[in-house]
Amino acid sequence: MLALSMCTGCTSYKERVKANNQTEEITDRESDDLKAKSFEIGDFTIYLPEYFQNVVSTKEELSFRTDEGYPILTITLTDMELNSEAADAFMDALKDRDDFMEDTDTSYGIRTLKRAGRTVYYSEVTGNLTLNDDDSDNDTSTPSKCFIYLLSNNNKTSFISMILIQPNEGLKYDYENEFDNIVDNVVVNDKKEEEEQSNTNSTTSSSSSTTTPSTSSNASTPSPTTGEKNALRTAREYLSFSAFSYTGLIKQLEYEGYSTEEATYAADNCNANWNLQAAKSAKEYLDISSFSRQGLIDQLIYEGYTQEQAEYGVTQNGY
Numbered sequence: 001m002l003a004l005s006m007c008t009g010c011t012s013y014k015e016r017v018k019a020n021n022q023t024e025e026i027t028d029r030e031s032d033d034l035k036a037k038s039f040e041i042g043d044f045t046i047y048l049p050e051y052f053q054n055v056v057s058t059k060e061e062l063s064f065r066t067d068e069g070y071p072i073l074t075i076t077l078t079d080m081e082l083n084s085e086a087a088d089a090f091m092d093a094l095k096d097r098d099d100f101m102e103d104t105d106t107s108y109g110i111r112t113l114k115r116a117g118r119t120v121y122y123s124e125v126t127g128n129l130t131l132n133d134d135d136s137d138n139d140t141s142t143p144s145k146c147f148i149y150l151l152s153n154n155n156k157t158s159f160i161s162m163i164l165i166q167p168n169e170g171l172k173y174d175y176e177n178e179f180d181n182i183v184d185n186v187v188v189n190d191k192k193e194e195e196e197q198s199n200t201n202s203t204t205s206s207s208s209s210t211t212t213p214s215t216s217s218n219a220s221t222p223s224p225t226t227g228e229k230n231a232l233r234t235a236r237e238y239l240s241f242s243a244f245s246y247t248g249l250i251k252q253l254e255y256e257g258y259s260t261e262e263a264t265y266a267a268d269n270c271n272a273n274w275n276l277q278a279a280k281s282a283k284e285y286l287d288i289s290s291f292s293r294q295g296l297i298d299q300l301i302y303e304g305y306t307q308e309q310a311e312y313g314v315t316q317n318g319y
Contacts, residue, residue, distance in 0.1 A: 028229065029173040034181055042077040043153040043190040044160050048182060068171055073182075074163045082152035082159035087121045090150065090161060108148070109275050120183070121150035124273040129165065143168040145176070147271055149183050153190045162186075177224075177232060180269055224265060231258040231266035239272055243280035245304030246272075278305045278313030286317055293319040 031049035039046045039054065041062055048064065052073065056063035062075040080086055087108055108123035129144040149162040164179045224232070231253050238244060238252060246267050253263035278300055285291060285299060293314055300310035 027173060028177045028233070029175045030223075031178060034178065034185060041075055041160060042158050043188055044077075044151070045187040045189060046075060046182075047185040047187070048073075049178065066173075066175070068173065070165075070167060070171070072165055072175060074161075074165075076161050077158060078161070079158045081156045082121070082150055086159070087150055091123065091148075094148070094163075108150075109273055121148075122273070123148040124271055124276065129167075142170070147176070147179050151183070151186060151188070154188055155190055157190075160186075176236070176271055177229075177269065179271065224269075225262070227258065227262040228265040231262040232269055234258070235263075235266035235270040239270060239277075243277045243284060244272075245277060245281070245300075245309070246274055247304035251304070274305070274309050275312045278309040279316040280313075281305070282313040282317045 029049075029051075031051070034049055035047035036050040037048045037052060039048070039057070039062055041059070046062065051067045052064040053067065054062065054064055060077045062073075063071070064073040066072045078086070078090070091108060108121050125146045125148070127144070128141040129146065145166045145168065147164045147166070149164075150159055151162070152159045162183055164175070164182070166174065166176050166179075234256060235249055235253060238249065244252060249267045249270070249272070250260070250263040253266055254260060258266070281300055281303060282296055285296060291299065296314050296317075296319065297307075297310045300313055301307065305313065
Protein backbone atom coordinates (compact mmCIF):
# COMPACT_ATOMS: atom_id res chain seq x y z
CA MET A 1 0.00 0.00 0.00
CA LEU A 2 1.06 3.58 -0.52
CA ALA A 3 -0.12 4.62 2.93
CA LEU A 4 2.69 3.09 5.01
CA SER A 5 2.96 2.83 8.76
CA MET A 6 5.33 5.15 10.58
CA CYS A 7 8.26 4.52 12.85
CA THR A 8 7.05 3.15 16.20
CA GLY A 9 8.59 4.76 19.27
CA CYS A 10 9.70 7.98 17.58
CA THR A 11 8.05 11.32 16.95
CA SER A 12 5.60 10.70 14.15
CA TYR A 13 5.86 12.46 10.82
CA LYS A 14 2.32 13.75 11.40
CA GLU A 15 3.30 15.35 14.72
CA ARG A 16 6.32 17.03 13.16
CA VAL A 17 4.18 18.50 10.37
CA LYS A 18 1.55 19.66 12.88
CA ALA A 19 4.19 21.29 15.07
CA ASN A 20 5.40 23.29 12.08
CA ASN A 21 8.64 24.10 13.84
CA GLN A 22 11.09 23.28 11.08
CA THR A 23 13.49 26.21 10.88
CA GLU A 24 16.52 24.66 9.16
CA GLU A 25 16.75 24.77 5.40
CA ILE A 26 16.04 21.40 3.78
CA THR A 27 19.24 19.93 2.35
CA ASP A 28 19.75 17.29 -0.33
CA ARG A 29 20.21 13.76 0.99
CA GLU A 30 23.55 12.44 -0.21
CA SER A 31 24.35 8.77 0.39
CA ASP A 32 27.88 7.47 0.51
CA ASP A 33 26.64 4.16 -0.86
CA LEU A 34 23.54 3.99 -3.04
CA LYS A 35 23.81 0.19 -3.03
CA ALA A 36 24.11 -0.50 0.70
CA LYS A 37 21.12 -2.87 0.64
CA SER A 38 19.57 -5.13 -1.99
CA PHE A 39 16.09 -6.63 -2.30
CA GLU A 40 14.61 -9.11 -4.76
CA ILE A 41 11.14 -8.90 -6.31
CA GLY A 42 10.25 -10.99 -9.35
CA ASP A 43 13.02 -10.69 -11.93
CA PHE A 44 14.37 -7.50 -10.38
CA THR A 45 17.08 -6.63 -7.87
CA ILE A 46 16.58 -3.30 -6.11
CA TYR A 47 19.59 -1.53 -4.58
CA LEU A 48 18.93 1.09 -1.90
CA PRO A 49 20.83 3.39 0.48
CA GLU A 50 21.22 2.45 4.15
CA TYR A 51 18.52 4.84 5.36
CA PHE A 52 15.76 2.91 3.55
CA GLN A 53 13.97 0.77 6.17
CA ASN A 54 11.92 -2.15 4.86
CA VAL A 55 8.41 -2.34 6.38
CA VAL A 56 6.57 -4.59 3.88
CA SER A 57 8.12 -7.55 2.06
CA THR A 58 6.00 -9.98 0.01
CA LYS A 59 6.37 -11.62 -3.39
CA GLU A 60 4.31 -8.82 -4.95
CA GLU A 61 5.23 -5.77 -2.86
CA LEU A 62 8.11 -4.03 -1.11
CA SER A 63 7.63 -0.87 0.95
CA PHE A 64 10.13 1.35 2.71
CA ARG A 65 10.31 4.34 5.03
CA THR A 66 13.28 6.61 5.73
CA ASP A 67 15.09 7.03 9.02
CA GLU A 68 13.03 10.23 9.37
CA GLY A 69 10.00 7.95 9.75
CA TYR A 70 7.97 8.64 6.62
CA PRO A 71 7.02 6.48 3.58
CA ILE A 72 9.48 6.96 0.74
CA LEU A 73 9.11 4.00 -1.65
CA THR A 74 6.54 1.40 -2.66
CA ILE A 75 7.35 -1.27 -5.25
CA THR A 76 4.72 -3.59 -6.71
CA LEU A 77 5.11 -6.48 -9.16
CA THR A 78 2.55 -7.03 -11.95
CA ASP A 79 2.57 -10.18 -14.10
CA MET A 80 1.70 -8.75 -17.49
CA GLU A 81 3.40 -7.07 -20.43
CA LEU A 82 4.25 -3.41 -19.91
CA ASN A 83 2.86 -1.34 -22.77
CA SER A 84 0.85 1.85 -23.11
CA GLU A 85 -2.41 0.06 -22.29
CA ALA A 86 -0.91 -1.41 -19.10
CA ALA A 87 0.52 1.99 -18.15
CA ASP A 88 -2.88 3.60 -18.70
CA ALA A 89 -4.57 0.98 -16.51
CA PHE A 90 -1.98 1.38 -13.76
CA MET A 91 -2.26 5.18 -13.70
CA ASP A 92 -6.07 5.04 -13.72
CA ALA A 93 -6.10 2.57 -10.81
CA LEU A 94 -3.65 4.73 -8.90
CA LYS A 95 -5.78 7.81 -9.40
CA ASP A 96 -8.86 5.98 -8.06
CA ARG A 97 -7.22 4.99 -4.77
CA ASP A 98 -8.63 6.61 -1.65
CA ASP A 99 -5.18 7.29 -0.20
CA PHE A 100 -3.83 8.94 -3.35
CA MET A 101 -4.07 12.52 -4.57
CA GLU A 102 -7.47 13.77 -5.65
CA ASP A 103 -8.06 15.31 -9.08
CA THR A 104 -4.44 14.90 -10.09
CA ASP A 105 -3.09 14.51 -13.61
CA THR A 106 -1.58 11.02 -13.88
CA SER A 107 -0.48 11.33 -17.49
CA TYR A 108 2.94 9.90 -18.18
CA GLY A 109 5.86 10.09 -20.55
CA ILE A 110 8.75 7.92 -21.69
CA ARG A 111 12.31 8.43 -20.53
CA THR A 112 15.61 6.57 -20.91
CA LEU A 113 17.71 5.81 -17.85
CA LYS A 114 21.22 7.20 -18.18
CA ARG A 115 23.38 4.28 -17.05
CA ALA A 116 21.20 1.26 -17.80
CA GLY A 117 19.87 2.65 -21.08
CA ARG A 118 16.43 1.18 -20.41
CA THR A 119 13.25 2.92 -21.44
CA VAL A 120 10.73 3.37 -18.63
CA TYR A 121 7.29 4.90 -18.23
CA TYR A 122 7.52 7.91 -15.95
CA SER A 123 5.15 10.35 -14.28
CA GLU A 124 5.48 13.11 -11.71
CA VAL A 125 2.41 14.20 -9.75
CA THR A 126 2.00 16.88 -7.11
CA GLY A 127 -0.82 17.24 -4.61
CA ASN A 128 -2.07 16.18 -1.19
CA LEU A 129 -1.19 12.59 -0.30
CA THR A 130 -2.70 10.65 2.62
CA LEU A 131 0.04 9.45 4.97
CA ASN A 132 -1.11 7.17 7.81
CA ASP A 133 0.30 6.86 11.31
CA ASP A 134 0.70 3.34 12.69
CA ASP A 135 -0.95 4.03 16.06
CA SER A 136 -3.70 6.42 15.01
CA ASP A 137 -6.95 6.17 13.09
CA ASN A 138 -6.50 9.67 11.74
CA ASP A 139 -4.94 10.44 8.39
CA THR A 140 -2.62 13.25 7.42
CA SER A 141 -3.22 14.90 4.06
CA THR A 142 0.24 16.17 3.22
CA PRO A 143 1.43 18.26 0.22
CA SER A 144 3.76 15.88 -1.59
CA LYS A 145 5.41 14.95 -4.86
CA CYS A 146 5.25 11.42 -6.22
CA PHE A 147 7.67 10.13 -8.84
CA ILE A 148 6.30 7.04 -10.59
CA TYR A 149 8.43 4.68 -12.67
CA LEU A 150 7.25 1.54 -14.52
CA LEU A 151 10.04 -0.89 -15.53
CA SER A 152 9.65 -4.07 -17.60
CA ASN A 153 11.61 -7.30 -17.32
CA ASN A 154 13.58 -8.41 -20.38
CA ASN A 155 11.01 -10.90 -21.67
CA LYS A 156 8.14 -8.41 -21.26
CA THR A 157 6.17 -10.82 -19.09
CA SER A 158 6.07 -8.66 -15.95
CA PHE A 159 6.90 -5.18 -14.70
CA ILE A 160 7.42 -3.32 -11.46
CA SER A 161 6.09 0.05 -10.42
CA MET A 162 8.27 2.22 -8.21
CA ILE A 163 6.49 5.09 -6.44
CA LEU A 164 8.95 7.42 -4.70
CA ILE A 165 7.50 10.02 -2.35
CA GLN A 166 8.81 13.44 -1.32
CA PRO A 167 6.59 15.33 1.17
CA ASN A 168 6.98 19.08 0.84
CA GLU A 169 7.07 19.85 4.56
CA GLY A 170 8.21 18.48 7.91
CA LEU A 171 11.47 16.97 6.64
CA LYS A 172 15.16 17.59 7.17
CA TYR A 173 16.19 16.24 3.77
CA ASP A 174 15.23 16.54 0.12
CA TYR A 175 15.45 13.05 -1.41
CA GLU A 176 14.68 13.88 -5.05
CA ASN A 177 18.33 14.07 -6.09
CA GLU A 178 18.75 10.34 -5.33
CA PHE A 179 15.55 9.01 -6.91
CA ASP A 180 16.76 8.74 -10.51
CA ASN A 181 19.95 6.99 -9.40
CA ILE A 182 17.98 4.48 -7.32
CA VAL A 183 15.83 3.59 -10.32
CA ASP A 184 18.87 3.56 -12.60
CA ASN A 185 20.54 1.01 -10.30
CA VAL A 186 17.74 -1.55 -10.66
CA VAL A 187 19.07 -4.80 -12.16
CA VAL A 188 16.81 -6.92 -14.39
CA ASN A 189 17.86 -10.55 -13.96
CA ASP A 190 15.83 -12.52 -16.49
CA LYS A 191 17.45 -13.29 -19.85
CA LYS A 192 15.70 -12.84 -23.15
CA GLU A 193 14.43 -16.11 -24.61
CA GLU A 194 16.72 -15.96 -27.64
CA GLU A 195 19.68 -15.34 -25.36
CA GLU A 196 18.74 -18.34 -23.23
CA GLN A 197 18.54 -20.55 -26.32
CA SER A 198 21.98 -19.47 -27.47
CA ASN A 199 23.40 -20.43 -24.07
CA THR A 200 21.80 -23.89 -23.86
CA ASN A 201 25.18 -25.60 -23.90
CA SER A 202 26.81 -23.28 -21.36
CA THR A 203 28.32 -24.77 -18.21
CA THR A 204 26.46 -24.63 -14.91
CA SER A 205 28.88 -22.07 -13.51
CA SER A 206 28.52 -19.68 -16.42
CA SER A 207 24.76 -20.16 -16.35
CA SER A 208 24.50 -19.24 -12.69
CA SER A 209 26.66 -16.19 -13.19
CA THR A 210 24.12 -14.69 -15.57
CA THR A 211 21.70 -14.16 -12.68
CA THR A 212 24.26 -12.28 -10.62
CA PRO A 213 24.67 -8.53 -11.17
CA SER A 214 27.95 -7.88 -12.95
CA THR A 215 30.76 -5.79 -11.53
CA SER A 216 29.91 -2.99 -13.96
CA SER A 217 26.27 -3.07 -12.83
CA ASN A 218 27.37 -2.59 -9.22
CA ALA A 219 29.77 0.23 -9.94
CA SER A 220 29.09 3.32 -7.86
CA THR A 221 27.26 6.10 -9.62
CA PRO A 222 29.65 9.05 -10.07
CA SER A 223 28.95 11.83 -7.60
CA PRO A 224 27.77 15.12 -9.10
CA THR A 225 30.09 18.09 -8.96
CA THR A 226 29.37 21.12 -6.81
CA GLY A 227 28.36 23.05 -9.93
CA GLU A 228 25.96 20.29 -10.98
CA LYS A 229 24.37 20.19 -7.51
CA ASN A 230 23.90 23.96 -7.49
CA ALA A 231 22.49 23.93 -11.03
CA LEU A 232 20.02 21.21 -9.99
CA ARG A 233 18.93 23.24 -6.98
CA THR A 234 18.47 26.33 -9.15
CA ALA A 235 16.50 24.32 -11.73
CA ARG A 236 14.08 23.11 -9.05
CA GLU A 237 13.65 26.67 -7.79
CA TYR A 238 12.72 27.83 -11.29
CA LEU A 239 10.31 24.92 -11.81
CA SER A 240 8.61 25.66 -8.49
CA PHE A 241 7.17 28.93 -9.82
CA SER A 242 7.23 28.68 -13.62
CA ALA A 243 7.12 26.17 -16.47
CA PHE A 244 10.07 25.39 -18.72
CA SER A 245 10.84 23.10 -21.61
CA TYR A 246 13.93 20.93 -21.38
CA THR A 247 15.97 23.18 -23.68
CA GLY A 248 14.43 26.31 -22.20
CA LEU A 249 15.54 25.29 -18.72
CA ILE A 250 19.08 24.60 -19.94
CA LYS A 251 19.26 28.02 -21.62
CA GLN A 252 17.95 29.72 -18.47
CA LEU A 253 20.58 28.00 -16.33
CA GLU A 254 23.31 28.93 -18.81
CA TYR A 255 22.09 32.54 -18.59
CA GLU A 256 22.59 32.25 -14.82
CA GLY A 257 26.23 31.35 -15.44
CA TYR A 258 26.21 27.57 -15.28
CA SER A 259 28.16 25.63 -17.88
CA THR A 260 26.33 23.63 -20.55
CA GLU A 261 27.34 20.41 -18.78
CA GLU A 262 26.03 21.63 -15.42
CA ALA A 263 22.80 22.94 -16.94
CA THR A 264 22.23 19.70 -18.85
CA TYR A 265 22.84 17.65 -15.70
CA ALA A 266 20.21 19.72 -13.90
CA ALA A 267 17.65 19.32 -16.68
CA ASP A 268 18.31 15.57 -16.80
CA ASN A 269 17.95 15.12 -13.04
CA CYS A 270 15.27 17.60 -11.96
CA ASN A 271 12.54 14.95 -12.46
CA ALA A 272 10.41 17.29 -14.54
CA ASN A 273 7.56 15.85 -16.61
CA TRP A 274 7.97 17.82 -19.84
CA ASN A 275 4.42 17.04 -20.98
CA LEU A 276 3.09 18.61 -17.79
CA GLN A 277 5.48 21.53 -18.19
CA ALA A 278 4.07 22.11 -21.68
CA ALA A 279 0.52 22.07 -20.27
CA LYS A 280 1.53 24.61 -17.61
CA SER A 281 3.21 26.84 -20.20
CA ALA A 282 0.12 26.70 -22.41
CA LYS A 283 -2.06 27.76 -19.49
CA GLU A 284 0.29 30.62 -18.65
CA TYR A 285 0.03 31.91 -22.22
CA LEU A 286 -3.76 31.55 -22.29
CA ASP A 287 -4.02 33.45 -19.01
CA ILE A 288 -2.47 36.51 -20.61
CA SER A 289 -3.53 36.32 -24.26
CA SER A 290 -5.69 34.55 -26.87
CA PHE A 291 -4.26 31.91 -29.19
CA SER A 292 -5.54 29.62 -31.88
CA ARG A 293 -4.67 25.96 -31.37
CA GLN A 294 -1.94 26.06 -34.01
CA GLY A 295 -0.67 29.42 -32.81
CA LEU A 296 -0.30 28.08 -29.27
CA ILE A 297 1.45 24.93 -30.52
CA ASP A 298 3.87 27.09 -32.51
CA GLN A 299 4.54 29.26 -29.46
CA LEU A 300 5.31 26.23 -27.30
CA ILE A 301 7.64 24.81 -29.96
CA TYR A 302 9.37 28.19 -30.07
CA GLU A 303 9.85 27.86 -26.29
CA GLY A 304 11.70 24.57 -26.84
CA TYR A 305 9.00 21.95 -26.47
CA THR A 306 8.80 19.09 -28.94
CA GLN A 307 5.85 18.79 -31.34
CA GLU A 308 4.36 16.01 -29.20
CA GLN A 309 4.81 17.93 -25.96
CA ALA A 310 3.30 21.07 -27.47
CA GLU A 311 0.27 19.18 -28.77
CA TYR A 312 -0.20 17.53 -25.40
CA GLY A 313 0.01 20.88 -23.59
CA VAL A 314 -2.54 22.51 -25.89
CA THR A 315 -4.93 19.55 -25.66
CA GLN A 316 -4.81 19.64 -21.86
CA ASN A 317 -6.05 23.23 -22.01
CA GLY A 318 -9.21 22.53 -23.98
CA TYR A 319 -8.02 22.67 -27.59
